[in-house]
Amino acid sequence: MTTALADSPTLQNSTAVRKARAALARRQQAPLAVEDIDIAAPRDDEILVRMVATGICHTDVVCANGFPVPMPIVLGHEGAGVVEAVGAGVHDLAVGDHVLLSFNSCGACPNCRSHEPAYCHQFMGLNFGGVRLEDGSSPLSQHGEKVHGQFFGQSSFATLAIARSVNAVKVDKSLPLDVLAPLGCGIQTGAGAVMNSLKVRAGRSLAVFGCGAVGLSAVMAAKVVGAAPVVVVEPSAERRALALELGAAHAIDPTRTDDVAAALRAASGGGGFDYALDTSGIPAVMKTAVDVLLPNGMLGLIGIPPPDAPMPMSIMEIYVRGLGVKCIVEGDAEPKVFIPKLVALYQAGKLPVDRLIRKYPFEKINEAFAAAAGGSVVKPVVTF
Template structure:
């Protein structure tokens, strides 16, 4: 069985998406077809504006924070049924040492299964109008489309009473921010954290830190409106990133903070994120890009630094926890969401880059 879908295809690194009709091929045994109702825009989607990246993938359907309704399942799928409401998250193999140990975000095949736009065997199952292949397995889903093909391993079934079109961002950006705090740092009540970058990832870390009972949550950014949003969702203090003595402004006369969370990938900001830590202290980095770690090793005495993928979480365990926190009012991520129809995708990208929208969500089910 094949399915005709409308998808936002990226063919040129100028970053403009075009809506096209694509034919999605038959399901493999572990795959399922999802009618997409919501798909968040995450900064990783914008990596493809780099021509070198796009040259490797070829024409591609992006989108990796999808939510939708299952329309068909492959012959080996057991835990998901037609009609289930699902969130789509990152893909993993389920067989390597780290997957078996409960750390699928550090799967041996993480890069190939999520960032190649293809299945692990490098195949793809979408064809354009001329019969040419289009990469459709970005993070195991490619959800900027009316329909996406995911696998049993990267979907999470959720209650049908939930507002499905809003929940997609839980699958990557929000999971990355909140998971870094709750799973990677294991921040405890009374501890302190500095968050660098008040985008969707940074602000979800703020909400998680507040839910965990952090005493001091300091948010650093250059955009005043984002700092205001940070206070609304739980920051106890904000500091402008261009403050003259930034390290002292963050430490505020104290010993330093227990944790820092760095989302900007700017070299100088990474250095600051380590410099403001108390001893011991832990910096969790998540920003991707050209930033390099440039630090005097002595500065690291008694401290630790790690780069965390996907909040070091198991989506089937962690996403239901986030939904539960949201229902209790402790994780108000919907305050960050702004919805766009699929044909407004280029506007959504523009608004994300300018800072006008913190977490754009496309709604392919609404033409």
């Protein structure tokens, strides 16, 4: 059963199947196909959201180009929009609420109950499986055939999306959804890596490898917590310049530096760093990150290496130097708690995520995808 506002024509017949436009990934390494699909009414624990905007994340690109997900599928997992219908079991959201969508979690496993939903025991199935885990169904279809959805509990590359109350965060209606949409994954991951995972302290040094949306969000968060110095390693001149504007003290071009580790140590002012964060997933870069850590330093790993890549560090070296290594998922965030904090930082002018964004109309989603894949834009945002 679902509920909706009876006096609004756009919200009537909330139990009926809706028509939507969606960008379908039909096969690997092919353009997305913008087509009409059907979306079933939300179940008791679900909500129907009319999308206003969605960010494009590196994970979307990876899944469209090789990571094994079932196809055809509607990707997208940085959605933002307006609630159009709610299931009978949803009590914390109402029709008309503005929401930011984040990753899905079961809410019942020990990690979810301990406020660590990024490490939900069913994370992979809930976010990459393309179906509802309880019965293998999808709310999406086309001509009576299943279209996989539920990508990160939302599949936001569509004009309408089915999400769950657990992965929807209510925000004030005055806020720009087309700016805040990426908070649901990329921004949350980078900022959370600094604030939640590594718990970077004021006055301590941080090296950030890679200045995509995740790395630059880490730079902004490092400025918020008072880390110093913050040094970035990034081959793009434009991104290095942006990192400096957002709070980095130094920016190193690895393509023009013979010894990146030596350059980093010099820039640290103290022979190394208390914290290092790798967003690249490149084993050689991870090795450099280890090399520049001070004793008792902490390394955060966000970038995903090739599946057969060896661990690029010596266990003995980690042991004798007392180093910590933390693999980070979604910035160790509990979205309903952390996203409101990020929104407050944005409102205070301390998290200028608009500096990362370029907007594209939904009809140009493949152009936005190419910009994300090629790195010409830090954070493409598709608007509906």
